[in-house]
Amino acid sequence: MNENINTTEIMELIKGLVTIPSPSGNTDRVISHVDEFFTKLGIETTRNHKGGLLITLPGKNNEQHRFLTAHVDTLGAMVKEIKPNGRLKLSMIGGFRWNHVEGEYCEIETSQNETFTGTILMHQTSVHVYKDSGEAKRDENNIEVRLDERVSSADDVKKLGISVGDFVSFDPRVEMTKSGFIKSRHLDDKASVALLMHVVKQLKEEGIELPHTTHFLISNNEEIGYGGNSNIPVETEEYLAVDMGAIGDGQSTDEYTVSICAKDSSGPYHLGLRKHLENLAKQNQIQYQMDIYPYYGSDASAAIRAGFDVKHGLIGPGIDASHAFERTHETSLLHTGRLIYHYLRSEMNS
Incomplete structure (x- = not known):
């Protein structure tokens, strides 16, 4: 029944x-x-x-x-800092681990309700540049957001309207399978x-x-x-x-x-x-x-x-x-x- x-x-x-x-x-x-x-x-x-x-x-x-x-x-995050290179440092909302969001697509919502997309990455991502790419600690100091905008400085980012305290949400990637599962953030x-x-x-x-x-x-x-x-x-x-x-x-x-x-x-x-x-x-x-x-x-x-x-x-x-x-x-x-x-x-x- x-x-x-x-x-x-x-x-x-x-x-x-x-x-x-x-x-x-x-x-x-x-x-x-x-x-x-x-x-x-x-x-x-x-x-x-x-x-x-x-x-x-x-x-x-x-x-x-x-x-x-x-x-x-x-779970989610906030913009903690706009780095000199135009990347974003994050502050956690809720109890997740940084390695669980590494490589994830994300969305930044500004206080003016504008949205921008990005990807959450390690600063030392490229194995062709960083010898310790695999061993570097996944934490708030090394994790950053790469914006999908042509920015190379903090001023470039601020001109978009992005500021400290803006909310960052993670792409859920929801999918329903033929076998009866639903998987998603x-x-x-x-x-x-x-x-x-x-x-x-x-x-x-x-x-x-x-x-x-x-x-x-x-x-x-x-x-x-x-x-x-x-x-x-x-x-x-x-x-x-x-x-x-x-x-x-x-x-x-x-x-x-x-x-x-x-x-x-x-x-x-x-x-x-x-x-x-x-x-x-x-x-x-x-x-x-x-x-x-x-x-x-x-x-x-x-x-x-x-x-x-x-x-x-x-x-x-x-x-x-x-x-x-x-x-x-x-x-x-x-x-x-x-x-x-x-x-x-x-x-x-x-």
């Missing part, structure tokens, strides 16, 4: 999201894109002062609320944003009234640690972050199931809510993995740190090569979508 979860539609939603640049701090375009999606469904939306998007689906029980988040902000967490969009659409089209009033926050500062730690109504008892499952040595998570997080760097997630999610998966033949993420934090854990008295949980599709060139499979999207659907339709555990 697939509950009308359409992975083809979800992947198209993901493609639309990842192609809109949205590094943390510069997310208005993608938030507007999601806003338009919900508005067309006849769902009222609001924005918080941080720029995140809020929607509410009324439920039968208006005393015990649920709150779900997925974040639309991504920024599946963390635009895959989960697409899942929430799709499930809400299904509920709306089916005319289903949820058992509990449920709020959805499309947050826009998760990658820098504080996306979903506000705008949580006092009636909220359960807070579920829909993010990603991290894959690697020692991890249970894979690209074909939904990942349920038992613990991350912030500590254990709420045991009662975790068991409820696991039982829903078992009851509905949803394939899942239980996992621990050692170097991870979510919007839900940010809410706990901010002092909110909620039961917090974390689920998501399994994403390979997180914070680099990511990939997941349609079956992981299917099982994650099904778990979200059944969770929203379930009665809250007391």
Whole structure:
């Protein structure tokens, strides 16, 4: 039973999201894109002062609320310095490694909303010139942006309107394969944003009234640690972050199931809510993995740190090569979508 979860539609939603640049701090375009999606469904939306998007689906029980988040902000960078040779030094936005963006195409957006393209390269790239090209450290001192403009000095660059503080976004290079994979930058967490969009659409089209009033926050500062730690109504008892499952040595998570997080760097997630999610998966033949993420934090854990008295949980599709060139499979999207659907339709555990 697939509950009308359409992975083809979800992947198209993901493609639309990842192609809109949205590094943390510069997310208005993608938030507007999601806003338009919900508005067309006849769902009222609001924005918080941080720029995140809020929607509410009324439920039968208006005393015990649920709150779900997925974040639309991504990794990226800012122009840190314009070098004398016309290249750009970068300052990271979010926790990636420099070697994961070396050789990537990028886009620079100026404060006047002009855009320029470039390539992120090592200063010592040419093996014909630099003997230590392969050994030089990949860091903020050696990584630079080569602009696709005829510039050879800092003044040339400044005349284009490029300045310190301009946002730099990475080319997602999104691709869907015949074997059912979608690979792209920024599946963390635009895959989960697409899942929430799709499930809400299904509920709306089916005319289903949820058992509990449920709020959805499309947050826009998760990658820098504080996306979903506000705008949580006092009636909220359960807070579920829909993010990603991290894959690697020692991890249970894979690209074909939904990942349920038992613990991350912030500590254990709420045991009662975790068991409820696991039982829903078992009851509905949803394939899942239980996992621990050692170097991870979510919007839900940010809410706990901010002092909110909620039961917090974390689920998501399994994403390979997180914070680099990511990939997941349609079956992981299917099982994650099904778990979200059944969770929203379930009665809250007391």
